Every structure is written in structure tokens, then in C-alpha cells.
Amino acid sequence: MTHLFESLEEEKKQRILNAALNEFADHGFERASTNRIVKHAKIGKGMLFHYFNTKKDLYHYLLHYCLDKTINDYLKQIDITERDFIERFKKAGELKMELFAEHPNVLNFLGTFFLADIKELPEDIQAKYTQLQKEGYEKIYSNIDYSLFRENTDVEKAFKMINWVIEGYERELKASLKGQSFSELNMEPYFKEFYKYLDMLKSAFYKKEEGK
Amino acid sequence: MTHLFESLEEEKKQRILNAALNEFADHGFERASTNRIVKHAKIGKGMLFHYFNTKKDLYHYLLHYCLDKTINDYLKQIDITERDFIERFKKAGELKMELFAEHPNVLNFLGTFFLADIKELPEDIQAKYTQLQKEGYEKIYSNIDYSLFRENTDVEKAFKMINWVIEGYERELKASLKGQSFSELNMEPYFKEFYKYLDMLKSAFYKKEEGK
DNA sequence: ATCATTTAGACCAATGTGGTCGATTTAAGT
């Protein structure tokens, strides 16, 4: 067995993962409490240190887990053959929402991690993290069809603005649905509204379509 | 003397305020440590509890202080006779930056407070908070000249998008200048870039100017 | 029946908590 923890029943595994991710996301590494983790995970204290020898090991395991998940379930899924920037982002936004619906704390946890000190982490985690950054940049900016934008547009700035709008909508959505179980929600109307924003962005920054 | 603390030398007052604001902003009420506050403020433990009887009293004092500052130095300064939404926001953005340059932790502290439980606070603080919300809403949305927007624009959505772009720029600026003492920085080039974004927003959402 | 693996949580020393208090310094008043 590579890792005791891996070969647990799925449900218990999830309970522990969720409890730990939430705790670290809320308090950061040092101020996170293993006591609260075991309480929320409903396991005995001993077990946590049986599966993961130390608090730090647990933290590193979570980092691997979350980095892998975002790379595989999010980044790798982004379709780089779609050359329309906004369209590509539309699909990326959906993927992100799906990941968030299934595993909200994965993204929460990574979000807080970005702020922490990266230097004193094991090399393999640093590597995975830089991979994510590099691949993320490519997935967003490579192979974009600039000719869709109006002439004289500062495309750099347009990219950023589009990005900020999408992030803004995501934030607002999360805030307005706070507490509700995202995964058991009918997301369709929210996607519809999301698309309206994207359409406005298109007519704001793209050339008017010829014909039609 | 209404409050011992008020009649201290300005410099010591600021040291204590900064230390406390940072501590609460970083850790929230419960996990904030009075020990760390006195250490960073470079005063003895006794003094803190001499000025403010309890940790909670200190917290409430800070809330009053920050709410007053944002209401007076920011909200009240927004010029409501400017009917151009983006222009009004341009000035508001500058005010916000100025406040942030002088007292970065005031906005940081309030930012974290919004997430905390509002219910179990003294009534006067709740009142001040709702005042801020109500006045903020007015200062943003009242007396706007809708005719500037292109026809068929969903103005509600345009408002939000403009808002998100401005917030996005502010975030990026803060991140890229992290660590540097904002107040002793020449902000002009950043404002220039800020204006470029605003111009793009205008040509994205406003009617084309007649003539000229 | 025997041995190995899981499990829980009481327990540990160490550290940190909000808050107090006596001792000492400084300031003020006369």
C-alpha cells in the first residue's frame, strides 16, 4: 500500500478530506487545528496521525490532491482549439463551476495557498505548482484569434477586463448562493445569466458581425 | 475625558491602531491575539487593557473608527452631481486609493468584517453599518444619466461590469505593489492606466459622441 | 484460537489565551 489513507472507504475519505481542506482554508497551516479536523471528520485523533504521520504531511498531501484535481479536471479540459477568447472562457467558466460544485473546498483551499510562502515546500509540490501556472497561462492566451476584436483595441487590456468580469460574476454568484449546496442546485438559470454578460462583452469588444 | 485612548500622542495612537487593525484583519476577532498586538504596538500589556477594558471593547472601538473613516473620507466625498456613471466612479476610485494609501488597514479590516457575524454587535455599530450600506448605494446609483448608455443596453448589468473591472484593477494594483509603501509612491502612472480602462469602458457601453 | 490491523480518545508537555496586579516611573500641582 502506497498510502494507508488511499485504501479507505470513499465516504470516510471524503469526510476527512473535506474537514482538513476547510480547516486549512480557513486558518492557514499554522493556525489550523488537527483537533478540529478530527472532530469534523468524526474520527479519532489517533487515526489522523496513523494515516498521515504529521500535520505537515497531511498538508502536503492536500496540496498534491488539489493541484492534481485542478490540473486534470479543469486545466486539461480547456479546449485550446476554440480560438474565440470569450467562447473559450465560457467553457472554462463552466468547468470551473462544475469543479466548484463537486469539490468547493478544493478551490477554496488552493486560493488561500497561493498567498502562503511557496519557497519552503517540497520540490515536487513546487514543480506541480509551476506546471499549473505555466499550463494555465497557455490554456488562456495561446492560439487566440485576435482578428475578432475591433481594430485599435488594446487586446491585453480587453483580456484582463473580460477576466475581471467573469471573476466578478463568479464571486457574486458564490456570495448570493452562500450556504446552499451548490451541487444539488439547478445551475441553468445562472449559466443563462452568465451568457448574457458574455454577449455584452462580445458586442463591447468584438467587431460587429458581417451580414446577419 | 471621554476615552483615555483618544488623548494619547498621535504617534503612539497610530502604532496601536495599526497593530490592532492588522491583527484583527489577519485573524478575525477570536483568533486575534492581544499579546501580538501589544508586541507590535510596542506597549506593555497593561496599557492595552487600561485604554480598552476588554478585547471586545477594543474591537468595537476599531469598528467605529473604521466605519467613520470610510463614511467621512470616502462616501461623503463622492460627488453625486456628476451624472456620468463612469466619471463618478473614476473620482470615487481615486478617493478610495487615497484612503488606502494613508490607512491601508482600515479597508483591510472592514473587508474582513463584512464576512463576520453582524447580528451580535452593539446596536450603534449595526446602525452605522447600515448607514454605510444605504448611503453607499445612493452615492453609486442615484442621479445617473442613463441616456449616455447605448440604446438596448442592460444598464444594470453594465453597472456591475464596470464595477467588476474597477475592482479588478484595484486588486491587481494592490497585488503588484504588495509590500511597497503605497503612500510614498508616485501614483500618477497607475491612474493613467486606470483611465485607459475607463475609456475602454466608455467606448464599450456609451453612445458614440456626436460630432467631434 | 491466534495474530494483525483499525479504531478511539485519554493523555502529555509545551505553548498561548485574555486579563490582573503590584511595582516603578513620570507628570502635575502647590
Added chain:
DNA sequence: ACTTAAATCGACCACATTGGTCTAAATGAT
């Protein structure tokens, strides 16, 4: 110069929480 009051410090308190250990019981496997 003398007295009194205010300001200041940090050792100290009882208590809570920390990451981590260990024993003893439960469960599983053969």
C-alpha cells in the same frame, strides 16, 4: 521640594488549545 495622581510595564494567573503518543479495546483474517 513634597505629595498625589496618572501612566506604564511585564511577570503572573488559571485556563484552553496545541501537535503528537500510547494503551487498550474492537474488529478482521485465517
